[in-house]
Amino acid sequence: MSDLPLQCKNLKEQVESILQLLQQEPTLHSQDITPVQTSLTKAISPKFEIVFAGAFSAGKSMLINAILERELLYSAEGHATGTECKIEYADVEKERVVLTFLSEVEIREQAVSLCQQLGFKTVTNINQTDVIDLLNQGCEAIIEQEGGESKSERAKQAKALMLLLEGYIANRDRINTVNNATYSMEQFNFSNLKQAAGYARRGSNSAVLKRIEYYCNHPLLEDGNVIIDTPGIDAPVEKDAQLTYAKIQHPDTSAVVCVLKPASAGDMTKEETELLELMRQNGGVRDRVFYVFNRIDETWYNTQLRQRLDDLISGQFGNSNKVYKTSGLLGFYGSQIKQTSQRDRFGLDSVFAESIKGLDGKEETPQFVYAFNNYCVNSGKLSTTKFRVSVNGYETPNQNYVRILGDWGNELIEKLIQDSGTDEFRTAITRYLTEEKRPQLFKNLADDLEDVCIKLKKHYQSVQRNLDSQPQEIETMKAQELQRLNQQLQQIGREFSEHITDEVNLIINNSCDAFEADFKQLQSRMIRRLDELLDSFSVASAYQRATISHPRNATAPLIAILVEAFYYLANQLEDILVESSQQVIANYFQRLIDKIRKSEYYRQLYRLLDNDGGIEQEIKILEKMVTQALVSAASVECDRFVRESPRFYDEGTFSIYQFRQTLSQTSQGYDAESIVEAEPAIRQLLKLDFEPKVSHTIRKSFRQTINQTLKTQLLPMAEQQADEILQQYPQARAYLEKTLQQEAEEKIVNNRRLLSVVEVNIAAYNSAASNINNCLQSMKLYDHFLPVIGDSFDTDGKFANNGFVNSDVLQEVEY
Numbered sequence: 001m002s003d004l005p006l007q008c009k010n011l012k013e014q015v016e017s018i019l020q021l022l023q024q025e026p027t028l029h030s031q032d033i034t035p036v037q038t039s040l041t042k043a044i045s046p047k048f049e050i051v052f053a054g055a056f057s058a059g060k061s062m063l064i065n066a067i068l069e070r071e072l073l074y075s076a077e078g079h080a081t082g083t084e085c086k087i088e089y090a091d092v093e094k095e096r097v098v099l100t101f102l103s104e105v106e107i108r109e110q111a112v113s114l115c116q117q118l119g120f121k122t123v124t125n126i127n128q129t130d131v132i133d134l135l136n137q138g139c140e141a142i143i144e145q146e147g148g149e150s151k152s153e154r155a156k157q158a159k160a161l162m163l164l165l166e167g168y169i170a171n172r173d174r175i176n177t178v179n180n181a182t183y184s185m186e187q188f189n190f191s192n193l194k195q196a197a198g199y200a201r202r203g204s205n206s207a208v209l210k211r212i213e214y215y216c217n218h219p220l221l222e223d224g225n226v227i228i229d230t231p232g233i234d235a236p237v238e239k240d241a242q243l244t245y246a247k248i249q250h251p252d253t254s255a256v257v258c259v260l261k262p263a264s265a266g267d268m269t270k271e272e273t274e275l276l277e278l279m280r281q282n283g284g285v286r287d288r289v290f291y292v293f294n295r296i297d298e299t300w301y302n303t304q305l306r307q308r309l310d311d312l313i314s315g316q317f318g319n320s321n322k323v324y325k326t327s328g329l330l331g332f333y334g335s336q337i338k339q340t341s342q343r344d345r346f347g348l349d350s351v352f353a354e355s356i357k358g359l360d361g362k363e364e365t366p367q368f369v370y371a372f373n374n375y376c377v378n379s380g381k382l383s384t385t386k387f388r389v390s391v392n393g394y395e396t397p398n399q400n401y402v403r404i405l406g407d408w409g410n411e412l413i414e415k416l417i418q419d420s421g422t423d424e425f426r427t428a429i430t431r432y433l434t435e436e437k438r439p440q441l442f443k444n445l446a447d448d449l450e451d452v453c454i455k456l457k458k459h460y461q462s463v464q465r466n467l468d469s470q471p472q473e474i475e476t477m478k479a480q481e482l483q484r485l486n487q488q489l490q491q492i493g494r495e496f497s498e499h500i501t502d503e504v505n506l507i508i509n510n511s512c513d514a515f516e517a518d519f520k521q522l523q524s525r526m527i528r529r530l531d532e533l534l535d536s537f538s539v540a541s542a543y544q545r546a547t548i549s550h551p552r553n554a555t556a557p558l559i560a561i562l563v564e565a566f567y568y569l570a571n572q573l574e575d576i577l578v579e580s581s582q583q584v585i586a587n588y589f590q591r592l593i594d595k596i597r598k599s600e601y602y603r604q605l606y607r608l609l610d611n612d613g614g615i616e617q618e619i620k621i622l623e624k625m626v627t628q629a630l631v632s633a634a635s636v637e638c639d640r641f642v643r644e645s646p647r648f649y650d651e652g653t654f655s656i657y658q659f660r661q662t663l664s665q666t667s668q669g670y671d672a673e674s675i676v677e678a679e680p681a682i683r684q685l686l687k688l689d690f691e692p693k694v695s696h697t698i699r700k701s702f703r704q705t706i707n708q709t710l711k712t713q714l715l716p717m718a719e720q721q722a723d724e725i726l727q728q729y730p731q732a733r734a735y736l737e738k739t740l741q742q743e744a745e746e747k748i749v750n751n752r753r754l755l756s757v758v759e760v761n762i763a764a765y766n767s768a769a770s771n772i773n774n775c776l777q778s779m780k781l782y783d784h785f786l787p788v789i790g791d792s793f794d795t796d797g798k799f800a801n802n803g804f805v806n807s808d809v810l811q812e813v814e815y
Contacts, residue, residue: 004044015767020769021765022452025459031545034454039445042254047224048437049252053244053275054259056232059294062328063259064229066422067429068218069335072197073229074206083206084243085229087214089221097196098213100182101175107168107208118142118154132165132538167208187551225433233271250276264295266308272421273305273324287446288430291317296325296421297371300379311443318437324425331422332373333368334413346405348398350794365397373400381419387412439779446776446784455734455787460762460789467755485732488608493722495601496615500718503592517585522580530694534687539679543672553668558663565686566642573694574638581630589623605725608732618717626713633705637697645689653690658685762789
């Protein structure tokens with residue numbers, strides 16, 4: 001954009017100053033400053049990029065030609081190319097064109113993609129003449145089969161491939177293998193913009209150009225406005241379509257002209273709907289979107305199409321004031337033939353000289369001539385005017401065209417241009433770019449910055465109110481601190497009690513990961529120990545212990561072996577459960593003490609008492625009590641293992657079946673051998689009994705025992721300790737009085753320092769905000785001034801002159 005007003009010269013520095021003040025405040029770090037940064041970039045950027053986006057054949061290029069009233073861009077029925085065109089301002093004597101070609105690699109990629117879509121074999125080498133000839137023959141056959149190059153998607157793809165190959169052959173010496181080659185128009189020996197644009201507009205040349213940069217003289221392009229024409233969003237080559245989508249999302253894009261096809265198609269395509277959704281996601285575009293329904297002339301001859309378009313606009317675009325209906329074809333060529341006369345047959349021998357040359361020597365009819373004749377006779381636009389126009393069947397379209405313009409001249413042309421809607425669109429976008437654009441950009445910046453300023457202002461109010469409310473004399477501050485002592489001790493006790501309650505709830509709700517890991521370790525050790533005991537259980541040893549217990553007998557029953565086994569397994573499992581429980585509790589209480597030491601209330605307690613108020617001592621005493629309780633519980637739990645499971649002898653169970661089988665085996669003799677031989681069966685019998693009992697203990701009953709023990713021990717201790725902390729007020733007062741003199745002096749000095757920092761920051765803020773407001777005033781944006789901070793408060797707590805408000809959160813504010 002052109003030079004900013006003098007009041008806005010340092011706008012970037014002023015806005016960044018406010019953002020820097022915001023970042024200095026830890027409590028305001030969550031504020032999103034991205035919208036402000038985006039708005040600032042747009043407001044001060046030397047360029048304002050307007051992207052024309054839409055489907056191929058929507059008429060983007062023709063519409064740009066129409067609003068500039070110059071034939072710059074390539075425009076053809078059907079799919080055009082994947083070229084991005086950029087149009088910027090230049091003085092008349094500096095008009096020029098810069099051409100950047102696709103690389104051979106990119107051309108080959110496009111050729112392969114088009115061949116795949118057309119069903120051709122993959123292109124191996126586009127440098128082979130016979131391959132190119134074969135492809136051209138195939139494309140010509142498809143176009144003939146489809147009835148013309150614009151009659152179907154397949155025909156358009158075939159034409160695109162032909163133009164690509166033709167352009168490659170014609171410009172092979174200018175195309176690099178891998179890199180994109182860039183040329184000025186002087187390197188092509190073009191002396192003016194018209195010659196260079198004529199070269200670039202030719203379909204085959206345009207097909208191999210990656211980017212075209214026009215620098216031309218037009219009032220619309222002043223003030224840094226840049227028009228960008230992008231490939232169609234339904235491009236036959238996916239890469240070209242993605243180029244448009246990427247440009248829509250690019251932060252440099254400031255406005256979008258959406259050229260839509262429903263005027264000729266009746267409905268929005270899927271690609272057009274996606275395009276609209278994508279635009280709304282770009283914060284740099286905001287509401288700077290123009291919706292242009294091009295080819296509006298097609299609705300003049302189709303009532304149903306016209307009704308569907310009106311319904312679409314009222315239904316989906318009713319909230320926008322930037323909706324336009326145009327015919328780029330009529331508007332552009334209408335502007336061109338205004339400069340013609342009867343001598344050149346109103347442009348047939350000048351503007352349309354190339355397009356009327358037929359292959360067989362006969363004169364062709366330009367598309368505009370067909371559209372003009374149709375407009376004159378069938379559009380209904382002339383029915384209530386003075387123009388009395390007829391199209392004679394005995395004359396050719398070109399003859400009718402020349403005769404009609406010979407009769408009515410520029411008056412009819414002006415009416416045609418007016419009905420095309422291009423003048424209305426040109427006027428609207430010109431007014432926006434020359435009158436509305438800059439104030440709107442600064443308004444957006446002010447609106448985005450206002451939220452930041454309000455938060456900063458309230459923050460400074462809060463800090464200064466807090467600082468002003470603090471005692472300024474040492475004795476007063478000492479009295480205030482002693483007065484707060486009882487409240488502080490009570491708060492510390494409350495926080496300790498709440499902390500312990502939270503920790504207990506974590507255990508009860510299985511939400512403490514470390515405790516869960518420890519308890520799973522206990523479960524694993526119990527399961528592993530049971531397996532070890534069963535695998536190593538010796539029937540011979542059990543038999544020996546049974547016979548020793550009864551010296552008068554020389555044999556022992558199976559039941560005696562099982563009794564010995566039950567006692568042995570239960571006692572061994574008790575040992576491991578006790579040991580594991582002790583480890584779980586030791587780990588838990590160690591973590592609990594660590595958390596307490598890291599807490600803020602613990603730090604405050606040490607500041608007030610010079611000790612922890614007996615917290616750690618109480619925790620350690622409680623740890624012993626909990627450990628003893630769980631050791632007793634583990635003993636009781638495992639003592640119950642001595643009894644068989646309730647359903648061990650139930651009929652129909654596998655355990656009773658196994659018992660009978662084992663009993664049958666051991667009853668075959670009376671010596672130890674028959675018992676020892678049944679050892680595998682006895683181990684299996686023990687496994688059937690002990691596994692369910694152990695599983696119930698470690699998965700259900702014992703965890704509940706731990707939870708209940710911790711809860712019943714910790715919660716009463718926390719409440720009692722909170723009361724104990726409060727009872728230590730005399731000790732806290734005595735200790736605090738020793739250090740309060742120095743603390744009070746330091747606090748007063750620190751408060752003064754903080755107040756000075758706040759005042760400096762407020763001065764910096766006011767300076768930046770005032771300068772930005774001066775800039776906004778130069779734009780006449782009086783309703784969007786940023787808030788500044790005055791000298792004092794009114795009775796409602798709002799700023800009257802300076803308005804600094806205080807709160808009691810000072811100690812949390814650091815500078």
